[in-house]
Amino acid sequence: MSTLWGKMYDIRAPYNVRGGEISCLRVVRGFSIESWQKDTISDCPPRAGATRPRCPTPTLFRKFYDRGEFPIMIDQNCNGKAILWKVPPEKLDYHHYLPLFFDGLREIEHPYAMFARQGIHDMLVHGCDKVLPVVPQLIRPLREALNTRCPPILKATLHALQQLIVSAPKVGECLVPYYRQLLPVLNIFKNRNLNLGDMIEYGQYKRENIGDLIQETLELMERYGGEDAFINIKYMVPTYESVCLN
Template sequence: MKDKTTASTNSNSNHCPQGVPGVGAQRWARQNTRLTSQLRAETKAAKHRISFYEGKSSGHERRVEEDGGEGCRVCGRSVIRSLTGPGTVAAVWLRQDSTTRLQGQGTRDCGSSPPRISLFTSMKPLDISKDRTQLETKGFTVKATMKNTVVVGPPAAGAFRERPAKPTTFRKLYERGEFPMALEHNTTGNRIAWKVEIEKLDYHHYLPLFFDGLCETAHPYGFFACQGVHDLLEHGGAKILPIIPQLILPIKNALNTRNRQVICTTLKVLQHLVVSAEMVGEALVPYYRQILPVLNIFKNMNRNSGDGIDYSQQKRENIGDLIQETLEVLECYGGPDAFINIKYMVPTYESCFLK
C-alpha cells in the first residue's frame, strides 16, 4: 500500500529542474507535494479552481514572467509565475490596482478574500510598478488642482471652420420653376438661356433672390445663381442702385459660410457690383461693418508654393489675392470716406493710392 502511494507520488511529481545542481528529483517532488497540499488546505471552502504553472528555472538568477499563467473567469484574478533562485518556491498574494495576483506554483482555489501569505524560503522583494493613467481636465476647475491630472488646452476658436448654409429661397423657387431661364450647352461651356429680356425683369424681386443663391455649391443651383447675378448686373444699369440695401444681407450670409469656393464667388460678384453702375461703390460704404469682418480673417490666407506654379492665380481662386483686389476696388469707387472705413475694419490694409 505504501509502495503504491510512493509510486503515484513519484509519477505525479515534477522532474528535477535543469541547471540546478545539488537538488535531487525526490526532494524536489516532496517540496512541490507539500506546497500543493498546504495551499489546498488553506482554501478548502473555495468555489472554483485555478491551475498554476510549476516553476522551472534554467539559470541561477531571479526571473519574473508576467502574463504567463491562467486566470480566473469569476474573480478576474490572473496568475504569474516567478522564481527567486535555484530551488526556491514561494506563494504570495499581491494586490495591484484592485487586481489580486498569485505567484508560485501548485493548485489553489480562489475565495472571496486572499489567504495569508505562505513563504517557504526567503525571497527578494518584487518590483511592482503601478500603471497610473493621467486624467485630462479643463482649466480653472477643482480637478485641475489635483495630482495626476493634466490640464488640456483651450478648444479651437474655429474662425476658419466652415459653417453649414441654411436652405435658400433661391433653391426653393428654382425647383418650383418660377425663374424664366434654362440651361444652355454649347462648345464654350454652359450659359443661361433667358426666356424673356433681362431688361424687362423686376430687379427688386429677382436680384436679391439670385444674390441669396450665392451660398449654394451644388449643381445646378450654384451655376444659375452666379451666372444669373452677373447677367443681371451687366444689364441692370440704374436699376441696381435702389436695391443695394436688399443685397447686403445675402452677401453677408454668403461670406459667413467660411466656404472657400463661396467666398471667391462672392468677392467676384462684389467687384462686379461696384463697377456695374455709378454711385454703387459709395452706397456700399455704410455697410462695410457687415461685409468686411470675414475679409479681415482670410486676408492673409495665401498659398506658399515656393518655386512652383500656382494656377489659382490665373483662375482667380487665391483668397488672399482676391480679397486684396476687392478692397482696392472698394477704395477706388467708394469716394473719400472709403479708405478710413476699410482701415477701421481691416487694420492691415494699405491704401492703393500710396503705392
C-alpha cells in the same frame, strides 16, 4: 502598460515623479479651480474654428427655381451649357429678382450654382441705373454667403461683389455703411495664401486664390467708395494698406 518599481502604469498618460513615486496626472479644464490642485495638468483649449466651413442653409433661390418662377433655362450650345433668358434681363424687376440671385450664391450644386452666378453676371451687366436702389437688399445674402466660410462660396461671392462695385456709379459709396457686416470674414481670410516657395500656384492664374481675391476686393472698395472708404476698411481690416494714399 509599463512596469516601474513594481507598479503598473499606462504609458499614454502624463506622469509626475516625486521621491521615487510616480503618480498619473489628471487632465482638467484650463483656467479652472481644479487646475491649481496637485497632480493635474491643464487640457489644451479647443480650436476656435474661425475658418471652419459652415453648412449653408436652404436658399430661396432653389425654392423659386424648382417652382419655375425664373425666366431662365439651360442653353445647350457648342461652347457648353449657358443661360438662355426668356425675358431680357434689363426688363426684369431688379428689386425682386436680383436679391434672389444673390441668395443663390450659397448654392454649390448644379444647376443652381451655375444659374445663380451667371444670372448675377447678366443682370449686373444690363442693369445700369437699376442696380443702385437694390444695393441695401443685397447685403443680407452677401453676408450669409460670406459667413458660410466655404471656399467655393467665398470665391463666387467675392467675384460677384467685385462686379457689383463696378456695375454702376455710386454703388461703391452705397456699400460703405455696410462694411461692418461684410468685412469681418474678409479680415479672417485675408492672409490665406499658400507659401509654395519656387513652385507655381495655378489658383492665382485662375483667380481662385482667396487671399488675392480679398485684396482685390478691398482695393476696389477703397477706389470706388469715396473719401470715407479707407478709414472704414482700416477699422475692420487693420492690416490693410491703402493703394490710393500710397
